[in-house]
Amino acid sequence: MDKIILVRYEEIFLKGLNKHVFENRLIKNIKQKLDDLGSVRITKSQSRIYIESDDADFDFDEAIIRLTKIFGIASISPVVRIKSDYDEIRKTSLDIVGDLIERKSYKTFKVESKRGDKSFPMSSPRICADLGGYILSKFPRLKVDVHNPDFILYVEVRENTYLYSEIIPSVKGLPTGTGGLATLLLSGGIDSPVAGWMIAKRGVEIEAVYFHSYPYTSDRAKDKVIKLSEILSEYCMGIKLHIVPFTEIQTSINEKCPHEYITIIMRRFMMRIAERIARKSGSLALVTGEAIGQVASQTMESMLVTNNAVTLPVYRPLIGMDKNEVIEIAKRIGTFDTSILPYEDCCTVFVAKHPVIKPSLQKTLEYEKPLDSEKLINDALSRTEVIKL
Amino acid sequence: MIYFDNSATTKPYKEVVELIARLMSEEFGNSSSLHALGLRAERILEDTRDKLASTIKAKPEELVFTSGGTESVNMAIRGTAEVLKRSGNHILSSPVEHAASLESLKELERIGYHVEYLEVDEYGRILIDDLKAKLRKDTILVNIMAVNNELGTVEPVYEAARIIKSNNKATVFHVDAVQAYGKMPINTRDLNADLISFSSHKIHGPKGVGMLYMRKGTRIHPLIMGGGHERKLRSGTVNVPCIAGFGLAALIKTERMKEDQEKSGRIRNILIKELTSSLSDKIRINSPKDGVENILNISFKGIKSETLLHFLEMRDIYVSTGSACSSKKNAISHVLKAVKLPQQWAEGSIRFSFGSFNTENEAVIVADAIKEIINIM
Numbered sequence: 001m002d003k004i005i006l007v008r009y010e011e012i013f014l015k016g017l018n019k020h021v022f023e024n025r026l027i028k029n030i031k032q033k034l035d036d037l038g039s040v041r042i043t044k045s046q047s048r049i050y051i052e053s054d055d056a057d058f059d060f061d062e063a064i065i066r067l068t069k070i071f072g073i074a075s076i077s078p079v080v081r082i083k084s085d086y087d088e089i090r091k092t093s094l095d096i097v098g099d100l101i102e103r104k105s106y107k108t109f110k111v112e113s114k115r116g117d118k119s120f121p122m123s124s125p126r127i128c129a130d131l132g133g134y135i136l137s138k139f140p141r142l143k144v145d146v147h148n149p150d151f152i153l154y155v156e157v158r159e160n161t162y163l164y165s166e167i168i169p170s171v172k173g174l175p176t177g178t179g180g181l182a183t184l185l186l187s188g189g190i191d192s193p194v195a196g197w198m199i200a201k202r203g204v205e206i207e208a209v210y211f212h213s214y215p216y217t218s219d220r221a222k223d224k225v226i227k228l229s230e231i232l233s234e235y236c237m238g239i240k241l242h243i244v245p246f247t248e249i250q251t252s253i254n255e256k257c258p259h260e261y262i263t264i265i266m267r268r269f270m271m272r273i274a275e276r277i278a279r280k281s282g283s284l285a286l287v288t289g290e291a292i293g294q295v296a297s298q299t300m301e302s303m304l305v306t307n308n309a310v311t312l313p314v315y316r317p318l319i320g321m322d323k324n325e326v327i328e329i330a331k332r333i334g335t336f337d338t339s340i341l342p343y344e345d346c347c348t349v350f351v352a353k354h355p356v357i358k359p360s361l362q363k364t365l366e367y368e369k370p371l372d373s374e375k376l377i378n379d380a381l382s383r384t385e386v387i388k389l
Numbered sequence: 390m391i392y393f394d395n396s397a398t399t400k401p402y403k404e405v406v407e408l409i410a411r412l413m414s415e416e417f418g419n420s421s422s423l424h425a426l427g428l429r430a431e432r433i434l435e436d437t438r439d440k441l442a443s444t445i446k447a448k449p450e451e452l453v454f455t456s457g458g459t460e461s462v463n464m465a466i467r468g469t470a471e472v473l474k475r476s477g478n479h480i481l482s483s484p485v486e487h488a489a490s491l492e493s494l495k496e497l498e499r500i501g502y503h504v505e506y507l508e509v510d511e512y513g514r515i516l517i518d519d520l521k522a523k524l525r526k527d528t529i530l531v532n533i534m535a536v537n538n539e540l541g542t543v544e545p546v547y548e549a550a551r552i553i554k555s556n557n558k559a560t561v562f563h564v565d566a567v568q569a570y571g572k573m574p575i576n577t578r579d580l581n582a583d584l585i586s587f588s589s590h591k592i593h594g595p596k597g598v599g600m601l602y603m604r605k606g607t608r609i610h611p612l613i614m615g616g617g618h619e620r621k622l623r624s625g626t627v628n629v630p631c632i633a634g635f636g637l638a639a640l641i642k643t644e645r646m647k648e649d650q651e652k653s654g655r656i657r658n659i660l661i662k663e664l665t666s667s668l669s670d671k672i673r674i675n676s677p678k679d680g681v682e683n684i685l686n687i688s689f690k691g692i693k694s695e696t697l698l699h700f701l702e703m704r705d706i707y708v709s710t711g712s713a714c715s716s717k718k719n720a721i722s723h724v725l726k727a728v729k730l731p732q733q734w735a736e737g738s739i740r741f742s743f744g745s746f747n748t749e750n751e752a753v754i755v756a757d758a759i760k761e762i763i764n765i766m
Contacts (some may be wrong), residue, residue, distance in 0.1 A: 214703075218695065218699055
């Protein structure tokens, strides 16, 4: 009897002849994530991945937690593998069921069976009926409920037999590294980490850019963004965070541009700087956490004006979402509690009393003229700090 | 570095650090152990208790060591309410107390006590007439701080004590003296309080240590149960090295109190003079003239205080703010709200607080830095 972890993937099936590229990448990512837990053997068979370890003290619980954060994995089951021998199947089933009844005080169950190996002498329905009856005879207080059981005992007869009851959902999506690189504009708020996560979910590697306006914002705000990047990096197989000093640009805009336009002009500078960083690292798109109408700088007119500052495509995965929907994801992925820490981020210090809601591109270009954009951008880039997380 | 944030915490005296380090390695015994090492620790503890008692003219057996000001305050308020729950459920407090008091009182309200807050003037000073009006026969506890931590206002606790006790001798009076200790004389014989809270790290002692004075005969219910240390009032192995450090800091601070406060007064006057002369109508002094000399609260017009704080930090100058800089509402401190400081001033409120290590020259540097910063902001 061996303890192993069964990993299922779904969407990779769709990838036809490229399927092995996705599978191999997924296996590589799993290896990397579990590396420090000890020696692991990862095998692929019939569109599933099996993970086992020879280390007696291998931390399966920790491994499962990490696997729920790897894109491309649909679900995970801790599994017991035995020989395809019916006596052994009966015996092991009793152990598993006994343990479940004790730990979780389950009262109802059913057996589900799949027979991949047609040379096995019993059909699936017969395995279910016979094994179910056997379990009932040994645990008289247990009842069968085929519609809504407390637990299901799965029996998969292949070249070996796999027994399990738990199916733990993972993040789905596509394996990180199969989709290219994108550059995320990351603030300390709730939205941008979620936006980055959603793009990363499609197999895209992420680098993040944060604009730091010290001393207008505290270094605690920077620590908060580093913390958010750390949380994202658990899903993204690592993140490179660029911290761009933004104070000079903000004070120049504040001095030289009409106040109702400072936010939109500031956003354009952020986009330009992010694009420079993106071009240098071979990134194919910018990612922002904008949603239509959420704040003055996120109207359709405003986004038209900010898009005009760059030529790379700008991905806005939250564009049609409500705040509550975003919050729900932020809570699920673990960024919410950090996002709501009350440190000022750079969006909130230099804010006009009445920012323009429908900016005109022509006016924006006009108002930007007094600024030496090239010099400001180059200066900020030359002082940018890079942290690998 | 210029550290003008001594009401948040202080740098410990060098002698204190050395004493604690030595005691931690040499006198690590448990003061409750029966053997000689335990006895030595117990002697250090009791010797320190004597010294601390002498600084406030109390009896040593009237002092209970705690983990700090917050624990002392919690213990005083909640411990009194528990013991006196059959005598009444009415409690009076000032609204400008430290969060340790306010949150303890909120907890009492939640479980059914009736807490009323006194009116205060523009400096947060309680109105004595309001105290007289609100005191009832069934008032079990009155809670007032001796010095306000944000403004430096000295509360009339001596007068309050007389009024409280003449109304009903059984009403317990708790004074939070965390910001007063070492800044003004506290004499438990004159101040007719039943409970007084103290902290070590505000007077150049270590963090994690405080004490509660309990007038002889005052009963409270302990917060922390266990091995029955501190006459069953505060269980937990006693932190002898840090308590000894507290004792030494208290002796040093009491010894130099007058001189320190005079120096703080000069520092405060330099700041006020320098800043008013160049920024006149752009600033507002929020602290009262007759407050403690070591706290000065000033508002800067049109400036968010957190931004000013970070600009000063860039110059290695450390202060605190009366409001957290935030786009969200309710970021202004409850004290500034209670004294009805207009929003535009409250947003730009900075607290400078001085300690033993500050000098007049530092005040000149800080004033110059602020003038410079305000110019570029």
